[in-house]
Structure formats: structure tokens, C-alpha cells
Amino acid sequence: METYNIDKIRADFPILKREVNGKPLVYLDNGATTQKPTAVINAIAHYYTDMNSNVHRGVHYLSQISTDAFEVTRKKLQSFINAPEDKQVIITKGTTDSINLVATCYGRAFIHAGDEIIISAMEHHSNIVPWQMLCDEKGCKIRVIPMNDKGELDMEAYQNLFNEKTKLVAVTYVSNALGTINPVKEMISIAHDKGVVVLVDAAQAVQHIQVDVQDLDVDFLAFSGHKMYGPTGVGVLYGKEELLNAMPPYQGGGDMIKEVTFEKTTYNELPFKFEAGTPNIEAGICLNEAIDYINSIGLKNIEAYEHELLDYALEKLSQIPGMKFIGTADQKCSVISFIIEGTHPYDVGVILDKLGIAVRTGHHCAQPVMDRFGIPGTIRASLALYNTKEEIDILVAGIQRAVNMLV
Numbered sequence: 001m002e003t004y005n006i007d008k009i010r011a012d013f014p015i016l017k018r019e020v021n022g023k024p025l026v027y028l029d030n031g032a033t034t035q036k037p038t039a040v041i042n043a044i045a046h047y048y049t050d051m052n053s054n055v056h057r058g059v060h061y062l063s064q065i066s067t068d069a070f071e072v073t074r075k076k077l078q079s080f081i082n083a084p085e086d087k088q089v090i091i092t093k094g095t096t097d098s099i100n101l102v103a104t105c106y107g108r109a110f111i112h113a114g115d116e117i118i119i120s121a122m123e124h125h126s127n128i129v130p131w132q133m134l135c136d137e138k139g140c141k142i143r144v145i146p147m148n149d150k151g152e153l154d155m156e157a158y159q160n161l162f163n164e165k166t167k168l169v170a171v172t173y174v175s176n177a178l179g180t181i182n183p184v185k186e187m188i189s190i191a192h193d194k195g196v197v198v199l200v201d202a203a204q205a206v207q208h209i210q211v212d213v214q215d216l217d218v219d220f221l222a223f224s225g226h227k228m229y230g231p232t233g234v235g236v237l238y239g240k241e242e243l244l245n246a247m248p249p250y251q252g253g254g255d256m257i258k259e260v261t262f263e264k265t266t267y268n269e270l271p272f273k274f275e276a277g278t279p280n281i282e283a284g285i286c287l288n289e290a291i292d293y294i295n296s297i298g299l300k301n302i303e304a305y306e307h308e309l310l311d312y313a314l315e316k317l318s319q320i321p322g323m324k325f326i327g328t329a330d331q332k333c334s335v336i337s338f339i340i341e342g343t344h345p346y347d348v349g350v351i352l353d354k355l356g357i358a359v360r361t362g363h364h365c366a367q368p369v370m371d372r373f374g375i376p377g378t379i380r381a382s383l384a385l386y387n388t389k390e391e392i393d394i395l396v397a398g399i400q401r402a403v404n405m406l407v
């Protein structure tokens with residue numbers, strides 16, 4: 001790993017200087033959203049002070065520079081995930097929006113009564129509920145890939161779930177509740193051998209590991225800008241061109257049309273067919289700065305640094321009496337979920353907050369995961385490129401204080 005200048009990196013994130021409850025902020029809720037570097041913050045101000053205009057429509061200068069900047073992000077996203085063409089990068093509101101787009105547009109057109117959709121036992125609600133809504137509408141059925149006690153998918157069970165009615169697999173790349181990295185490339189290959197398309201939820205992946213959609217040969221891939229150091233309200237749906245072209249849009253309005261008459265409307269080409277109305281322009285433009293920031297450090301360097309930090313955290317946390325990790329997969333990144341015997345996650349989280357330490361407690365929008373492990377929820381610390389071993393030490397000391405107060 002090239003020299004990882006953590007002090008310079010932390011200086012790039014103004015919020016990390018602040019205090020919470022009179023203590024230095026220790027932000028360990030990056031699975032929920034990441035903090036933003038100065039470059040992203042300044043870009044938002046710059047957009048509104050020097051560029052603001054609507055995109056894809058105006059003939060005037062400001063509209064042109066805003067449109068150009070928005071499309072620069074699309075091209076940057078194309079190379080970030082190694083998509084063949086930028087028209088396969090649909091700009092959405094985020095992962096949830098992207099998955100709902102596929103469930104609605106691909107689902108309505110190509111999944112029918114009696115068909116089956118395979119999802120995994122570790123999915124986020126946004127990769128469960130849209131498929132349930134589709135099945136309620138179309139009479140299709142969801143099959144679930146079980147996982148073992150370590151939080152790893154049962155690949156033999158996965159293979160056995162396929163039958164002639166299977167039409168789609170939807171699986172998370174990295175579990176937001178467990179940190180498990182799933183073997184999605186292998187899962188895609190198995191599905192393709194049976195003629196089944198695959199959507200990968202990459203919300204917890206793109207900021208931690210290199211995601212290459214051509215290497216994966218994935219059919220759809222979804223992620224959010226705010227989890228990769230960019231603004232909220234912007235995300236991506238990547239799709240194979242032939243699939244996106246075959247799917248009808250589900251939102252009608254401006255930009256997604258070629259010609260509108262009261263008799264008939266023809267739709268625009270990709271990507272605009274799926275981008276009705278005014279997008280979150282500033283978020284779309286400023287996501288470019290977030291990608292540049294990640295690339296300036298290098299995903300490989302980020303992956304190596306975060307992995308070293310994760311190993312350090314697991315080793316230190318394991319020394320706390322009563323510690324029980326939830327999610328102990330051999331392949332993990334960023335997320336540490338745990339419970340402490342004799343305490344409730346919420347109580348520990350509240351005490352940590354009083355100490356300036358931000359973690360998440362509860363089911364993390366993954367209630368079936370908690371059911372599978374027979375617990376109401378966990379304490380989740382989720383790491384990012386700016387966290388440090390000193391912060392882990394503060395977390396460990398904070399947990400020990402909480403345990404002394406609660407047990």
C-alpha cells in the first residue's frame with residue numbers, strides 16, 4: 001500500500017474536527033452515510049453561486065455548462081464501474097430508487113405469475129420489499145438463499161433454488177448488517193448458466209472495493225452517491241444495454257420523451273428514457289468530485305487501509321467481556337456488528353453517543369437478518385477511509401464504560 005496519509009485525509013473532512021457532547025466526534029456510522037470532503041462541499045456552493053440552471057433543455061450558457069458538468073459525472077461513473085458505455089449509467093435518487101426502477105420496469109415486463117425471484121437472507125429492505133410488491137402485483141414468488149452462522153450464503157442451497165420458473169436473482173454485494181462480501185461473480189455465472197438475470201445491490205461495496213461490471217458480467221447494479229462521500233439524493237442504476245432498451249419506463253414527463261402528442265408519445269434514448277423530470281442537478285454534478293476524491297487516494301489503497309483497520313478493530317473488540325460478533329464471514333469489509341451479553345444495543349448506542357461516538361443500533365433495515373440470528377438488533381460500527389486506530393481505541397473504551405454502567 002502506497003503511503004496512506006491519514007492526517008491529510010482527515011483534514012479533507014471538516015466535520016471530523018467537530019465535537020459531539022463536548023467530546024471529539026468519532027464517526028463510525030459510515031454504512032448509513034459517509035462524511036463529505038471539502039472538494040464536494042465547495043462544489044455544491046460553486047454550483048449555486050456560478051452555474052445553477054436546469055439541464056438538458058436550455059439554449060443559454062448556464063444551462064449548457066450545467067448539462068456538460070452533469071454528463072461529465074455520468075462519464076466518470078462509467079469509468080468508475082468500468083461500464084461499456086455511459087448511456088448504461090442511469091442517474092437515480094439512490095440505491096432504493098434504482099432497485100425499484102428494475103423491479104417495476106423489468107419486473108412488470110418480464111416477470112409473470114408463477115415466476116420466481118431469488119434473494120438472499122441478508123438483504124437490506126430495499127432489496128426485499130420492491131420484489132415483494134412486484135410479487136403482490138404479478139403473482140410471482142420469492143425464494144431466499146439461507147446463510148450459515150457466520151453470515152455467509154449457502155452456495156449449494158443457492159444452486160438448488162433455481163428451476164424453470166426462476167427469472168431473476170437480486171443479491172447484495174456487501175451486507176450492511178454483517179459486512180459479508182458475497183461471491184457475486186460466481187453467483188452471476190451460476191445464474192447466467194440457467195438464463196437468469198442478476199441485480200447486485202452495491203450500496204455498501206463501491207466505496208470499499210473495486211467494482212467492475214464487465215468483469216462481474218452483472219445485468220443490473222445499484223448504488224448511492226451519499227455512501228461514497230458524495231451528496232445525498234443521487235445514485236446509479238447500471239444496466240446491460242439490451243435489457244435497458246427492452247424495459248419500458250415507469251415515470252413519464254420531461255426529458256424521457258422524443259415526441260408527445262395526445263394520440264401517442266415516443267420515448268427518448270438511453271439513459272434519458274429512465275430520467276424523467278429535473279434531476280438532483282447539484283448532487284449529480286458534485287458526485288464527480290467524490291469520485292475524483294476516491295480516485296486520488298486509490299480504491300486499492302482504501303481497501304487495504306480499511307482492511308487493516310477492520311482487523312485491528314476486531315482484535316481489540318474481541319477482548320471485551322461478553323462481546324458477540326454478528327457476522328463473522330471470512331470475506332468481510334467495513335461493517336462490525338455485535339451485541340454484548342447483558343446489554344441492549346440501544347442502551348450501549350446512547351451511552352456511546354454521550355461520549356461523542358456515532359454508531360448505529362437496531363436492525364439496520366435488515367430485519368430478516370436479526371430474525372435469522374434470533375436477536376432484536378445489533379450495535380454496528382461501520383468504517384470509512386478516514387477512520388483511525390485511535391478512534392477504534394476510543395470506541396473500545398466507550399463500550400467498556402457502557403458495560404460497566406449497564407451490567
Ligand SMILES: Cc1ncc(COP(=O)(O)O)c(CN[C@@H](CS)C(=O)O)c1O
Pocket residue numbers: 031032033093094095096097124126127172174175176177201203204224360364365
Ligand atoms: C445494502 C444496502 N442497500 C440499499 C440501501 C439503501 O440505500 P439508500 O441510499 O437509502 O437508497 C442501503 C442503505 N443502508 C443504510 C440505511 S438503512 C444503513 O445504515 O445500512 C444499504 O446498506
